[in-house]
Amino acid sequence: MNLYDSVRAVAEASGEGLIDWNAVTRAARSAVDPGDLSLSAATRSGYARDVRDARTRIQEVSAVEFDLPDVVEVQNRHHWVDANIATFERVMGTLETETRGFAPDLGFARVLNTGSMTVALSFLANNVLGQYDPLLLADAPAEDHALYFVHPNIVRVADELDVSEERFRRWIAFHEVTHAAEFGAAPWLSGHLEDRMERSVAALGEGSIDREAFREVNAAMTAVEGYAELLMDRAFDDEYEDLRRKVEARRGGKGPVSQLVRRLLGMGMKRRQYERGKAFFEDVVDARGLEAASVVWERPENLPTDAELDAPGKWLARVA
Template identity: 25%
Template sequence: MNARPSTLPTPGSGAAGGHRPLDWNVAVATAVRLMKPGPEVPREDAEQAVRALRRFSVEAESHVRDLTGLGQDLPIIPGDVVDRPSWVRGAANGLAALTDAALTSADARMQRVDDLFGGLSARSAGVQAGLVLAYLGGKVLGQFDPYGESGVAGQRGRLLLVAPNIVAAQRSLGVPAEDFWMWVCLHESTHRLQFNAVPWLREHFTESLGVLLAEMEGTTGELLSRLPTVLREARAARSGDSSPGMLGVIELLQTPQQRLALDRIIAISTLLEGHADHVMDAVGPRVVPSVATIRRRFTERRKGGGLLDRILRSLLGVDAKIRQYAQGAAFTRHVVDEVGMTGFNAVWTAPDHLPTRAEISDPAAWIRRIHG
């Protein structure tokens, strides 16, 4: 569906003395080879979807600006409508740029990442990353990559809309096509606006990831040596049939310093995802008449899948990300209800105005800290 080609990341380039612990070319090749093809769509229908998604990506951002008050003077450009392989290439480029930027400030950080990979070759790590990308490549509807090149002055990053996945999801949900396409564009356009309207956000996210990587101490073997104890503690602590999930196990394996660094990344990600989910539904009734039906069916779809799919989602952290949408949206909704959108926008004024992970679950605490 009219894919825009992307330049593959060059292995061996990048931060920390020109070394990468992961061969992104191998990751891309693995993912493209393993991915399933998209749905069969008549050419005329495919071309219509591509044209509509480009148009909606512009219209959606205008609606988001009207609601949030952010980025009023920034240019708006159409998103890139891509197929699954092109999304994989774009995602790999973005991840390579993000990790290079996060690691570039200190050679010590690079060494710790080498330790974390515990002797895996760059090629082996690339194969593992490719398996993840292959799975996600059939699921992802869209993505804003803050580290991609837009080619337009005043705009950084690329908005990617994965046409075959959007069409497949719309069909499976049984909702009006144009309503669903606009709804997806509202979410991704919100992410584009977050990063372009808040000048410090991109660098702050990069630095926060760098701090997390800098705190990763010990080899993979040392981490795995703690795993049996951690799993016993998790089983002892679990209530009923619930479990801590993959993210909970990772947190239990970490030192207190690592958890603080991870908390910061989780808080930022949860805010960004939840804010986008809130905006897409708040804008929705004016421009997406069937928004309530779409939200209800899409929420059920997020919970679905067979046993293998649910296992993969848990291992890859997809379920943790789904919880982020709900938690972040609840935080945003509570704050907007209490102090309005202008009061909520205080989160974008400085890094120390971002909510902590604890405040995401207790938005009243954030309101007290920021608004007195």
């Protein structure tokens, strides 16, 4: 880790766009310690076993058929940066195209935006534990997706929480595989999210906000996170309440700078999505069972609206 090199990379940002992505990559890698990735044979086989077991258990619990990603990687923090830089560039590139005329001083804006992206990627690289990536807005075929585990972060957080590394790793694997199950059960979901994201970006480029598109993206992601929590609770083959309690306490116990960055990155919103989505699906399951909850993935029209997330009975009356 070399903060001087990171700052220099940002300050020397160049090119024609509002963000110098090569500089972001160099700066983020310089700002973040890659972490140890010397895996024992037992640890390597443990990751593979956890993913296989998660798939089997989730299929048994949900009766949903899905394929695991072709790419399942155990990474260090630099690997995670490299894997995600293209995603950031795709999403921000669309916004950059729409808003290019709003930057009176392109050089200053480029340095500022390059620095902002560096902070975001560096923070996430130090905190992401596992990630299911459906490769939204990619040119690749829709079936391409990937599953990542950031091993140094998993080891560090397991130690901070005073829990078994093997058990914590397995819990993370189950959570990420549930996302693979959702996108596998709903092949239309990636396109649905992409369409709303593109609408939102286009509106921003015109100087307005497409509130309906934002609401639809938020409602869809709340369903994704809530269903994953529901499924994981029923599929995980061990006690988990202590893990969840410790993770929630850790999120709330972060320092002021970390809390600020989390808010700026929308991570507080994601936590709300977990809680709100899980409450919605728990009410649905209590009323009609898990099969009724799974109906949400049959077609886009079955996604709950923002209002229905707080009134599951209305969604059941409409859909199930």
